[in-house]
Amino acid sequence: MGLLEGKHVLLGITGSIAAYKSAFIVRDLIKEGADVQVILTPSASDFVTPLTLGTLSKRPVLTQLVKDSELGVWNNHVDLGLWADVFLIAPASANTLAKMAGGEADNLLLTSYLSAKCPVFFAPAMDLDMHAHGANQANIERLVNRGNIHIPSESGELASGLFGAGRMAEPLHIIEFLEAYFTERAPLKNKKVLITAGPTQEPIDPVRYIGNRSTGKMGYEIARAAAALGADVTLISGPVALEPPKNVKTVLVNTAAEMYKETLSRFDKMDIGILSAAVSDYRPVKVADEKIKKSSDNLNIELEKTDDILKSLGAKKKKDQILIGFALETENALENAKKKREEKNCDMIVLNSLRDKGAGFGHDTNKVILILRNKNINLELKPKSEVAKDIFDCIIQEFL
Ligand SMILES: Cc1cc2nc3c(=O)[nH]c(=O)nc-3n(C[C@H](O)[C@H](O)[C@H](O)COP(=O)(O)O)c2cc1C
Numbered sequence: 001m002g003l004l005e006g007k008h009v010l011l012g013i014t015g016s017i018a019a020y021k022s023a024f025i026v027r028d029l030i031k032e033g034a035d036v037q038v039i040l041t042p043s044a045s046d047f048v049t050p051l052t053l054g055t056l057s058k059r060p061v062l063t064q065l066v067k068d069s070e071l072g073v074w075n076n077h078v079d080l081g082l083w084a085d086v087f088l089i090a091p092a093s094a095n096t097l098a099k100m101a102g103g104e105a106d107n108l109l110l111t112s113y114l115s116a117k118c119p120v121f122f123a124p125a126m127d128l129d130m131h132a133h134g135a136n137q138a139n140i141e142r143l144v145n146r147g148n149i150h151i152p153s154e155s156g157e158l159a160s161g162l163f164g165a166g167r168m169a170e171p172l173h174i175i176e177f178l179e180a181y182f183t184e185r186a187p188l189k190n191k192k193v194l195i196t197a198g199p200t201q202e203p204i205d206p207v208r209y210i211g212n213r214s215t216g217k218m219g220y221e222i223a224r225a226a227a228a229l230g231a232d233v234t235l236i237s238g239p240v241a242l243e244p245p246k247n248v249k250t251v252l253v254n255t256a257a258e259m260y261k262e263t264l265s266r267f268d269k270m271d272i273g274i275l276s277a278a279v280s281d282y283r284p285v286k287v288a289d290e291k292i293k294k295s296s297d298n299l300n301i302e303l304e305k306t307d308d309i310l311k312s313l314g315a316k317k318k319k320d321q322i323l324i325g326f327a328l329e330t331e332n333a334l335e336n337a338k339k340k341r342e343e344k345n346c347d348m349i350v351l352n353s354l355r356d357k358g359a360g361f362g363h364d365t366n367k368v369i370l371i372l373r374n375k376n377i378n379l380e381l382k383p384k385s386e387v388a389k390d391i392f393d394c395i396i397q398e399f400l
Helices: 017-031 050-057 077-083 093-103 108-115 127-131 132-146 171-185 216-227 256-267 309-316 333-343 382-397
Strands: 008-013 035-040 066-068 084-091 118-126 154-157 162-165 193-198 232-237 247-250 274-277 280-282 304-307 322-327 347-351 368-371 377-378
Touching: 008 017, 008 077, 008 108, 008 154, 017 035, 017 050, 017 084, 017 171, 035 050, 035 077, 035 108, 035 216, 077 108, 084 093, 084 108, 084 171, 093 118, 093 132, 118 132, 118 171, 127 132, 193 216, 193 256, 216 232, 216 247, 216 274, 216 382, 232 256, 256 274, 256 309, 274 309, 309 322, 322 333, 322 382, 333 347, 333 368, 347 382, 368 382
Parallel strands: 008 035, 008 084, 084 118, 193 232, 193 274, 232 247, 274 322, 322 347
Antiparallel strands: 154 162, 280 304, 347 368, 368 377
8 A cells, every 4th residue: 555655664673583584574664665764672683683684774773772882972762762653663572572561761672662652563473382471461461551553473383393373473464564554544545536747748740749847746746645645546647757656546648638538537536636737728729740841930830728627627526525726827826826726616726936946847845835715824945745745734634
């Protein structure tokens, strides 16, 4: 589902023979697009090397509370606790579970656990009898009662040669467990979102077209943000030089007419439509069959209006559908954007600025004003990925 994409995952590894499997957890989390910071307990360093885990996670592995006692440098467990969106302790030894349950804090993993503000998952790994021991079971129960999330161990052959429960859940099952947890709680779970992005190209002859400067970056970030919030996303994209986002159905089009057809035919089944594409307002009436030769001094190309996608969707929009348009105005921006919202029956217009440095076409940053029925929200200049998240924060708060 891709709900781990962009998430900060703190992975705590303890002194269990299952620690070697954590390398696979790191690899799979990275594959899912997560940002992984590994913490080893001092004992875990006997089982796996920081070199392996640091290479896989692309971040230095942390093992000690104090980095350099002579220089007074230490690893800040409070910052780690705040940085993390998810704290996963896998494998979780009987010793660490007991210390977590008792609130002990004598290593970096435990101090970070006590500082964590995010959901904490733990995957116990130990021998059959250790696992079944009343003290260990009571610790697991205490942790669960305190809101920590137990990823149960699995049954099978154990390192000791015994057979039964206690084996750490397989790395893939741990990833699936996390995905399922976040899917269940995703704010846009079961929501279908239709997004348009990029420019359109209106052919003049077989080699020339009328286009615009849109790169599609904003729309692609909106699609990524929607997928990360658990939505079922369809992206109708004009010609751009971007990789299709993961976990998004991408439909590639060229002309305004194609974008109109692909968007209109899907809108009925959607909960939210966000039209960020820069669609050409006009197209040549006739497309020359052959390349137009440079013969006369002047060339007149007759243009006709293209269909207005936003207006057509606004006219079809049902009560429970949310429709959002984008506007780019070079004069009377606010006034024109407000008028556009009303005329096209949109719930919100995202007004792009062309005047601010770092905003608009081609940049990785943008500065927009969200225009709602009864208020405007001015956003600072920020990365387009952050603007996309702010747009969904606003949608969730105002309409869902
Ligand atoms: C070879 C070996 C394997 C071990 N495997 C486990 C294990 O799977 N689970 C466990 O709870 N303890 C296991 N232990 C014991 C822990 O390493 C020990 O309790 C240690 O203090 C745990 O420290 P930590 O929780 O701070 O990482 C093992 C010890 C050794 C020597």
